[in-house]
Amino acid sequence: MNLYDSLHRELRRFEPGRPGSPGRVTVYGCGPTVYDYAHIGNFRTFIVYDLLHRHLRRRGHEVEFVVNFTDVDDKTIDGAAAAGRSLAEHTGPFIEAFLEDAGTLGFLPVSHHPRATEFIPAMVEFVGRLMDAGHAYRGADGSVYYSVATFDDYGKLSGKGGEEDSRRSRIDAAGFAKADPRDFALWKAAQPSDREVGAVWDSPWGAGRPGWHLECSVMVTSLLGDTVDIHVGGEDLLFPHHENEIAQSEAASGRPFARFWMHVKHLKVDDRKMSKSLGNFHTVRELVEEGHDPAAIRWVLLSAHYRSELNFTAGGLADGTEAVQRLLDFRRRMTEEVEGPGGPAAGAATTAAGKLAGRARRHLDAFDRAMDEDLNVPRALASVWGLVRDGNAALDASGGVSAEDREAALAALAEMDGRLGVLNLAAKTRDVDADTERRIREMVEARDRARKARDFAVADRLRAELEAQGVRLEDTPAGTRWKRVR
Ligand code: AMP
C-alpha cells in the first residue's frame, strides 16, 4: 500500500513499523474540538479516517485507531463561559453529538476516543521532561513555553518557522512573555475565565491548563507509544499544530514521532470556504433533518480523492443519492434473482457461466489496488460501476445468470462496500420491508398485465400510485424494474 506522506512529500510504501507484531498498525487522527457541532467540513476529514481504518483492516492489519476529543482549549473555555456552564457541562453534549453523527454516517467504532482532560497528569509529566531536558522554560507570564531554537529539526514538516521567520518577527516578540516568537505554550498559567469554568489544574509551575499541541502529543504517546505509524488530520493542522507536536514529542523521546503524516484537503461548500456568516455552514444533523440521506452525504464526502478539491453542493448530494440508489437497486436485483420466485432456476446456467464471476473478481481486485494507491476513491469507483455494468448486462442477457456468478458479483460488491460503507447505511432508510416489497411487486405485475391488455388508464393509475409512494418504475426490454426514490 502506498500513502502520500506529507513529511517526505512523496508517495511511500506503507508497512507497519512494529518489529514484534508486524500486522499491527497504529493511527492517530486529530479529533473535533468539542465547543460546537462538527460541520461537514470536519466530517470530510473524519470520513477519510474511517476509509483509512476500513482499508487497513481489509489489508489484514490489526488497527489501533485513536481519535481524540479536544475538550479543553480557548474555544471550549470561551464557549462554556458564554453559556454560563462548566467546561465539562459544555463539552459533554458536543461529544455525544459527535458520536451520534459518526453513527449516522456509518463510521466503524475506533479503538479509543480519549478526552484531553483525562490525560492532565501525563501532560504535566511530559512538560516536566521537556523542562529537565532544557527544551522548555518558564515565561514572564508564568506559562511554560517550548523553546523552538532547541530543536534542530523544527520546520521539517511545514518548511515554516525556521531561524529566518524567527529573526524577521523577533521585533514582534518584544514585550511578550516568550523568548522567541516561534515558541509556543505547553502549559498556560490560569486566567480568570479558566477558573470560572473549572479549566484549571495544579502543576509544579502553578495552576493552569495544557496547550493544545501538547494535548495531542501526550494522547498519542500515552496510548500508542513514542512512534505512531500514521498521524492524520486536516490540512490546516500541518502548521503549526503538527509541526509543534513533532518538536515536543521528538525532543522528549529522541525517536521519530510519526512514520507517515497524512493531511486531508479542506471541503468547500458552494465553491466557498465554509463560514457561519456565509450561511453555508452545515452540520450532519441539519442535513438529515432537511431530508438528505446519510448514505448520500457519506458518498459525497468520500467521492473525491482526499488530497483533491471537494466542493459540497445540492447537486452533488442529488448525484450521491442517485449513485447510492443505483447500487442498492443493483444489489436487490442480483439478490432477488437468486431468491425471487421469478428468477431463473439454480441449474439454468448459460454457456457464459463463470464469466461474470471472473469479471467481478477482477473489478474487486482493481478496486483494492486503487485503494492501495493512497486511497484513490475515484479510481476505485470506476471499478464499482464496472461491476454494476457487467452484472446488469449479464442479468439482461437471455438465459439468466448462474448461482456462482451471482454470488461472486454480490461478494465483490460487499467487499467494495466494506470500504465505501454506504449500502447498509442506505438500506436502513431506503430499503423496504418484505411485506411492502411484496405489495409493490403485486402492483407492478398488475400494471404489466394492464399494459398487455392495452388498458392504459389502469396502468397509468398504478404507476402514479406507486410514484406517490416513492416507487419509480422503469420499463426495460427485460421487464419492469422499480426503485425507491425519496
Ligand atoms: P476542529 O474541530 O476545528 O479541531 O477540527 C477537527 C478536524 O476537522 C481537523 O482535522 C480539521 O483540520 C478538520 N477540518 C476543519 N475544517 C475543515 C474543512 N472545511 N474541511 C475538511 N476538514 C476540516
Ligand code: ZN
Ligand atoms: Zn491534534
